[in-house]
Amino acid sequence: xxxxxxxxxxxxxxxxxxxxxxxxxxxxxxxxxxxxxxxxxxxxxxxxxxxxxxxxxxxxxxxxxxxxxxxxxxxxxxxxxxxxxxxxxxxxxxxxxxxxxxxxxxxxxxxxxxxxxxxxxxxxxxxxxxxxxxxxxxxxxxxxxxxxxxxxxxxxxxxxxxxxxxxxxxxxxxxxxxxxxxxxxxxxxxxxxxxxxxxxxxxxxxxxxxxxxxxxxxxxxxxxxxxxxxxxxxxxxxxxxxxxxxxxxxxxxxxxxxxxxxxxxxxxxxxxxxxxxxx
Numbered sequence: 001x002x003x004x005x006x007x008x009x010x011x012x013x014x015x016x017x018x019x020x021x022x023x024x025x026x027x028x029x030x031x032x033x034x035x036x037x038x039x040x041x042x043x044x045x046x047x048x049x050x051x052x053x054x055x056x057x058x059x060x061x062x063x064x065x066x067x068x069x070x071x072x073x074x075x076x077x078x079x080x081x082x083x084x085x086x087x088x089x090x091x092x093x094x095x096x097x098x099x100x101x102x103x104x105x106x107x108x109x110x111x112x113x114x115x116x117x118x119x120x121x122x123x124x125x126x127x128x129x130x131x132x133x134x135x136x137x138x139x140x141x142x143x144x145x146x147x148x149x150x151x152x153x154x155x156x157x158x159x160x161x162x163x164x165x166x167x168x169x170x171x172x173x174x175x176x177x178x179x180x181x182x183x184x185x186x187x188x189x190x191x192x193x194x195x196x197x198x199x200x201x202x203x204x205x206x207x208x209x210x211x212x213x214x215x216x217x218x219x220x221x222x223x224x225x226x227x228x229x230x231x232x233x234x235x236x237x238x239x240x241x242x243x244x245x246x247x248x249x250x251x252x253x254x255x256x257x258x259x260x261x262x263x264x265x266x267x268x269x270x271x272x273x274x275x276x277x278x279x
Contacts, residue, residue: 031256031257031258034256035052035253035256035257038249038252038253038256039052039253041249042093042247042249042250042253043093045247045249046091046093046247047090047091048090048091048092048093048121049082049083049085049086049087049090049091049092049093050092050093050095051079051082051083051092051093051094051095052094052095052253053071053075053079053094053095053096053097053098053109053132053135054095054096054097054098054254054257055070055071055097055098055099055101056097056257056258070098070099070100070101070102070131071098071100071101071102071105071106071109071131071132071135072101072102072105073102073104073105075101075105075109076104076105076106076108076109079094079109079112080108080109080112083112083113083116084112086116087118088116088117088118089117089118090118091118091119091120091121092113092116092118092119092120092121093121093123094113094120094121094122094123094135094139095122095123095124095125095250095253096122096123096124096128096132096135096136097124097125097126097127097128097132097254097257098127098128098129098131098132099127099129099130099132100129100130100131100132100133100151101130101131102131103131103134103155103191103195105131106130106131106132106134106135107134107198109135109138110134110135110137110138110198110202111138113135113138113139114138114139114202119140119141120138120139120140120141121139121140121141121142121143122135122136122138122139122141122142122143123143123144123246123247123250124136124142124143124144124145124148124150124246125145125148125246125250125251125254126145126148126254127148127149127150127151127229128148128149128150128151129149129150129151129227130151130152130153130156130226131153132150132151133150133151133152133153133219133230134153134195134198134199134202136150137153137199137202137203137219137240138202140206141241141243142235142240142241142242142243143242143243143244143245143246144232144235144242144243144244144246145244145246146232146244147231147232148232148246149229149230149231149232150229150230150235150240151226151227151228151229151230152219152220152222152223152224152225152226152228152230153195153199153219153220154192154195154219154220154221154222154226155188155191155192155194155195155220156226157184157187157188157191161222161225161226162187162188162189162191162192162222163188163192163220163221163222164222165181165184165185165188166185166188166189166192167222168181168185169181169182169185192220192221195220196216196217196220197216199212199215199216199219199220200212200213200216203215203216206241207239211239214239215238215239215240218238232244
């Protein structure tokens with residue numbers, strides 16, 4: 001083989017390898033720049049500090065491996081820092097898209113949001129379940145897409161809901177369960193009371209003591225499964241102050257947080273109106 005041909009072949013192979021290695025990072029950097037521009041536009045429009053907490057399965061990497069995301073201590077550290085740096089006399093808009101996460105992290109974020117002196121608004125374009133709902137309850141205003149959902153905030157111990165553990169022991173009788181289950185039920189009861197009291201503290205200034213106690217009870221008692229979707233209509237029936245005027249820029253922003261490439265099926269649409277073909 002011609003040495004020059006061999007060298008060019010090796011060079012092309014290495015360039016192709018570098019392209020595979022760097023292209024996902026370049027794509028991600030481009031997405032970050034587009035997000036920053038849109039957040040700046042939204043901040044100016046609403047005269048507020050805009051913070052996002054978007055949890056998706058983003059496939060950023062050579063092999064497109066998805067990273068499953070939820071509310072973590074890292075999230076609470078970053079959001080607390082953002083709230084601390086926000087002007088005290090300016091509103092905060094917190095955009096949330098999350099399945100939930102650590103109670104500790106969600107509690108820290110909720111407390112910091114509640115303590116901000118100016119108005120706070122949580123915007124939910126799709127869903128804010130569990131810990132996401134806990135954070136939303138701390139805001140002065142909850143703004144949801146008409147088809148977005150919240151969720152119950154009953155604590156989970158491992159794979160079981162805390163209220164279900166307590167009920168199981170009550171139904172069977174303490175004398176018929178082992179010590180480990182009794183200990184688990186005791187921890188579950190404490191967890192429920194802790195979250196219930198925290199929800200009450202978040203709501204009492206906005207809703208009054210009686211309504212706050214009622215809402216805290218409903219959202220933590222295990223009335224529904226933990227993934228039950230509380231719609232806008234149901235949230236309003238419960239007495240939560242929810243509006244549906246989500247800024248258009250929020251929907252544009254969500255498009256810049258892509259899900260991993262789908263393996264099965266797809267969704268496509270053609271925006272109306274389309275140009276009519278001449279007959």
